[in-house]
Amino acid sequence: MTIDQQNQVTLIEHPLIQHKLTLMRRVETSTTKFRNLVKEVSLLLAYEVTRDLPLKYEEIQTPLAVMNAPVLAPDKKLVLVSIMRAGQGILDGMLELMPSARVGHVGLYRDPKTLIPIEYYFKVPHDVEQRDMIVVDPMLATGNSAVAAVERLKSTNPLSMKFVCLLAAPEGIEHFCEAHPDVPLYTAAIDDHLDEHGYIIPGLGDAGDRLFGTK
Ligand code: URA
Numbered sequence: 420m421t422i423d424q425q426n427q428v429t430l431i432e433h434p435l436i437q438h439k440l441t442l443m444r445r446v447e448t449s450t451t452k453f454r455n456l457v458k459e460v461s462l463l464l465a466y467e468v469t470r471d472l473p474l475k476y477e478e479i480q481t482p483l484a485v486m487n488a489p490v491l492a493p494d495k496k497l498v499l500v501s502i503m504r505a506g507q508g509i510l511d512g513m514l515e516l517m518p519s520a521r522v523g524h525v526g527l528y529r530d531p532k533t534l535i536p537i538e539y540y541f542k543v544p545h546d547v548e549q550r551d552m553i554v555v556d557p558m559l560a561t562g563n564s565a566v567a568a569v570e571r572l573k574s575t576n577p578l579s580m581k582f583v584c585l586l587a588a589p590e591g592i593e594h595f596c597e598a599h600p601d602v603p604l605y606t607a608a609i610d611d612h613l614d615e616h617g618y619i620i621p622g623l624g625d626a627g628d629r630l631f632g633t634k
Contacts, residue, residue, distance in 0.1 A: 420589075424596045428587075429605045431467050436460055436607045440585065444623045450632035454508060457557065457630060460585060460607065461512025468553060468583055468605050469517070495551065498523055498544055498577065502556035502568050505626040509555040509583065521550065525568045529561075534617045536564040543575055552577035557626040559587035559606065561617050562594030569599050585626075586610055588619045 420428060442448055443456045474489040500523040501510040514520065526540025544550070554572060559565055565582060572580065580602050582595070587606040590613050595604060610619045618625070628634035 420592065421596075423600065424592060427596050427600060427602075427604055428592060428609075429467070429603065430609060431464060431605060431607050433463060433467075436463050439463075440607055440623075443585075443629075444621065446624070448629075450629065453629045457508035457585070457626075458512035458515070461509040461555075462516050464509070464583055464585075464605060464607065465513040465516045468581055496546075496549055497521070498547055498550040498552050500525060500543065500552055500554045500568075500572060502527060502554065502564060503540060505557050505630055506555045508626070508630045509557060509585070513553070513555065521546075523547070523552075523572075525554075525571060527564045527568060529564060529617065534561050534563055536567040538567070538571065541571065543572070547575045547577050550577055552580045554580060554582045555584070556582075557585040558619055558622070559584040559591035559595060559604075560613055560619050561588075562591035562598070565591070565595055566598040569595075569602055573599075581605065586619055586622060588613045591619075 439456050439460045443453055473492040473495055475492045476487045477490055478485060479488045497517060497520040499510055499513055499520045501507050503524055503526040521544040523543030527536040527538055529536055556565055582602050583605045585607050587609050610622055612620050614620050
């Protein structure tokens with residue numbers, strides 16, 4: 420990675436995340452287990468990605484004393500955007516931690532021959548301009564879908580944007596950082612390379628299929 424990319428990319432190396440990611444990668448891990456693991460890892464990723472959320476202080480009464488205690492600033496509003504369909508797993512996990520966040524969906528599929536993303540669905544909350552956006556997609560492979568989705572989402576003018584994935588290929592990071600140097604990228608691992616079909620190696624296979632049991 421270049422210095423600029425190092426500044427843009429956060430590799431989240433927490434041991435719990437790394438352990439769970441290894442379980443997800445294992446070919447023998449069942450759909451049920453995989454789904455639970457995505458949820459658990461997403462909760463942990465959300466913790467890191469929301470590290471900069473502002474706090475305000477309000478006076479509360481504990482059983483023993485009055486104190487000035489921190490709470491999340493109420494005017495800080497979030498929108499989580501899932502890139503369908505595999506983004507759903509991360510979305511479900513993050514929503515457990517941030518239940519009042521609004522949700523958007525971007526539907527893209529990769530043309531199997533060209534690997535170019537085609538948009539088939541797009542819906543975000545009407546007040547997206549007043550929200551900070553977290554875009555989620557488990558696999559940053561070629562980066563084509565992520566780059567296209569972020570491009571489309573930028574046209575809705577959210578206050579800020581971050582992109583979160585579980586696994587990234589160096590090729591995907593390169594592509595994403597070149598296209599969107601202003602969007603911080605969070606990943607739990609950077610793998611070795613892409614194969615000729617655009618799959619991340621060693622990776623974990625097709626995240627959508629593993630999440631939904633479609634293969
Ligand atoms: N999408 C996936 O689900 N897996 C990959 O390895 C690449 C793209």
